[in-house]
Amino acid sequence: MAPFVKPSEAELERRRTIQINDETVTNISSTDFPGHYPGEDNSWSFETFKNTFRVEHHYLTPAESSFSLIGADAAIANALRRILISEIPTLAIETVYVYNNTSVIQDEVLCHRLGLIPFTGSKKGIREFLRWRRKAEDGTPGPVYDYNTVQLRLQVECTRNPSAAPDEREPTKLYHHAHVYARDIEFVPAGRQADLFQAPEDIIRPVNPDILVAKLRPGQVIDLQMHMHKGVGADHAKFSPVATASYRLLPTITITRPILGRDADKFARCFPRGVIALERVSAAEANTPGSGYEGHEGEKKAVVADPMKDTVSRECLRHPEFEGKVKLGRRRDHFIFSIESTGQWDSDELLLEAIKTMKKKCERLEKQVINMVR
Amino acid sequence: MSREAYQVPTGSQAANPAAVGKSFDAYGGGAAEVGPQMQYLCGDCGLKFQMRRGDAIRCKECGCRILYKERTKRMVQFEAR
Ligand SMILES: [Zn+2]
Numbered sequence: 001m002a003p004f005v006k007p008s009e010a011e012l013e014r015r016r017t018i019q020i021n022d023e024t025v026t027n028i029s030s031t032d033f034p035g036h037y038p039g040e041d042n043s044w045s046f047e048t049f050k051n052t053f054r055v056e057h058h059y060l061t062p063a064e065s066s067f068s069l070i071g072a073d074a075a076i077a078n079a080l081r082r083i084l085i086s087e088i089p090t091l092a093i094e095t096v097y098v099y100n101n102t103s104v105i106q107d108e109v110l111c112h113r114l115g116l117i118p119f120t121g122s123k124k125g126i127r128e129f130l131r132w133r134r135k136a137e138d139g140t141p142g143p144v145y146d147y148n149t150v151q152l153r154l155q156v157e158c159t160r161n162p163s164a165a166p167d168e169r170e171p172t173k174l175y176h177h178a179h180v181y182a183r184d185i186e187f188v189p190a191g192r193q194a195d196l197f198q199a200p201e202d203i204i205r206p207v208n209p210d211i212l213v214a215k216l217r218p219g220q221v222i223d224l225q226m227h228m229h230k231g232v233g234a235d236h237a238k239f240s241p242v243a244t245a246s247y248r249l250l251p252t253i254t255i256t257r258p259i260l261g262r263d264a265d266k267f268a269r270c271f272p273r274g275v276i277a278l279e280r281v282s283a284a285e286a287n288t289p290g291s292g293y294e295g296h297e298g299e300k301k302a303v304v305a306d307p308m309k310d311t312v313s314r315e316c317l318r319h320p321e322f323e324g325k326v327k328l329g330r331r332r333d334h335f336i337f338s339i340e341s342t343g344q345w346d347s348d349e350l351l352l353e354a355i356k357t358m359k360k361k362c363e364r365l366e367k368q369v370i371n372m373v374r
Numbered sequence: 375m376s377r378e379a380y381q382v383p384t385g386s387q388a389a390n391p392a393a394v395g396k397s398f399d400a401y402g403g404g405a406a407e408v409g410p411q412m413q414y415l416c417g418d419c420g421l422k423f424q425m426r427r428g429d430a431i432r433c434k435e436c437g438c439r440i441l442y443k444e445r446t447k448r449m450v451q452f453e454a455r
Pocket of ligand 1: 416418434435436437
C-alpha cells in the first residue's frame with residue numbers, strides 16, 4: 001500500500017475554518033474522517049487527540065466560568081453542553097401542599113414560581129446523602145424518607161404597620177410582609193437531615209434570598225408546605241443546574257490587504273471595542289516592496305488584536321472600502337464555553353461532573369457494543 | 375337526605391389538622407358557639423365577622439351588603455411545574 005499523503009498546513013487551515021461571507025456561511029461540515037480525502041489517513045487516534053487537545057481557562061467564579069476546548073469535535077462539545085443542561089441532578093421543589101393562599105396570585109402560578117427557585121445547602125448532604133425518590137412498582141411516586149425528600153415551609157401573613165408615618169405610600173413600609181421573598185421559606189429538617197444540613201453554611205436555603213415570590217396586602221395569607229426531590233433537567237428545567245451552558249466557535253479575522261489611515265479608524269469601529277488595534281506603519285514595512293505599505297510610513301494601520309471579543313456582526317463586510325481586504329471566519333475545532341451555574345453546584349464542578357457523566361455513558365455504550373459483536 | 379339532616383359546612387379549624395406552627399389572625403376563630411356559624415368578609419371595609427342563619431346580610435361596621443366567604447382551609451396539592 002502506498003504511504004499516506006500529508007496535507008499542507010495551508011490546506012489544514014482551510015479545512016478547519018468556517019468561512020463567513022457577506023450573505024452566506026460556507027465550509028460548515030468537518031471532513032476529518034477516513035475516506036473523505038483519497039490517500040490521507042484521517043482515522044481517529046487517541047495519541048493525536050492527546051497531543052493536540054487543549055483546555056484554556058478564561059475566567060472562573062463560583063457562579064460563572066468560561067473556557068475553551070481546542071481540538072475537539074463538535075459532537076464532543078455538544079454532548080458536554082447537553083449533559084450540563086439536562087443530565088446533572090439537582091434538588092428542587094417538586095410538590096406543594098397549599099393550606100391557605102388568599103393572595104392575588106393563583107395557587108398554580110405560585111407553585112410553579114416556587115418550583116423554579118434555586119436552592120443550595122450542604123454539598124455532601126445533597127450529593128451523597130440525598131438519593132432519588134424511587135417509583136413504586138405500579139408507577140406511582142414511591143414513599144418519602146429523610147434521604148429522598150427535603151421538607152420546606154412558607155407561612156406569611158400581611159399585617160398593617162401601626163408605626164408607619166400617616167402619609168406613607170410605600171407598601172413595604174405601610175405593611176409587614178407586603179412582599180414575600182425566597183428568604184421567607186423555612187427548612188424543616190427530618191430525621192438525619194438535622195445533623196447534615198446545619199445553619200448557617202449547610203442549611204437548605206435559596207441561593208438568591210431576594211427573589212420576589214408574591215405580594216400581599218393586609219389580611220392576606222400564604223400558608224404552604226413543600227417537598228423537594230432530586231431530578232434532572234431532562235424532566236423539568238427547574239432541575240437544570242445551569243442558567244445557561246453554551247458555546248461559540250472562535251471567530252477569525254484575516255486582513256489580507258493593508259487597511260490604512262481613516263479607513264483603519266472606520267474598520268476598528270465595525271467591531272466591538274478591543275478586537276481591532278491601530279498601529280503605525282514601521283519603516284521596515286514601508287521599505288518592503290509588494291507589502292502594500294510602500295510610502296505609508298507612520299500612517300495608522302488596522303491590526304487584529306483579540307478576535308475572541310468579536311461578535312461576528314459582519315458589519316465590516318457592508319462597506320465597499322474593505323472589499324477584498326478582510327476575511328471573516330470561525331475556527332471549527334475551538335469551542336468557547338460559557339457555564340452559568342444556578343448555585344447548587346459551583347461552575348467548575350459542573351464541567352467535571354459533566355465529563356464524569358459522559359464517561360459513565362460511554363462505558364455503558366461500550367458494554368452494549370461488546371454484547372452486540374459477541 | 376332530609377333537609378333537617380343537612381349541616382351547613384363550618385369554616386372551623388378541624389378541616390386543617392396538618393397545619394403546624396403559628397395560627398393566623400386571618401384564619402379567624404372557629405365556630406365554638408352552638409349552631410351553624412360562618413366567617414364572612416366585608417366587601418367594603420374588609421372586616422371579618424361571624425353570622426348566623428337569619429342574621430341581616432350586612433357588615434356590622436359599615437353596613438355594606440356585599441359579603442364574601444373565606445377560602446376553605448382544606449389542603450390542596452400541586453406539582454411545582
Ligand atoms: Zn364593612
